[in-house]
Amino acid sequence: MSERDPAAAKWATIQVLRLTGVALAVFGMLAASGRAPWPDGLAREYAWILAVIGMADALVMPVLLARMWSSRDK
Numbered sequence: 200m201s202e203r204d205p206a207a208a209k210w211a212t213i214q215v216l217r218l219t220g221v222a223l224a225v226f227g228m229l230a231a232s233g234r235a236p237w238p239d240g241l242a243r244e245y246a247w248i249l250a251v252i253g254m255a256d257a258l259v260m261p262v263l264l265a266r267m268w269s270s271r272d273k
């Protein structure tokens with residue numbers, strides 16, 4: 200049996216994190232503009248917060264994970 204490469208698993212995790220962050224940001228922007236479903240009792244301004252969280256998830260978190268998992272400093 201072949202062993203799995205831990206770097207491949209880390210790369211896949213970062214890619215999934217980016218994809219979900221982009222999806223969250225797009226949904227937040229669509230919900231804020233009224234083009235996506237949003238709960239009736241919840242203010243639309245929260246959709247913008249959701250979009251910002253999605254952008255941070257797509258842009259900042261992969262960099263932080265890559266630095267944390269880097270083997271250069273060890």
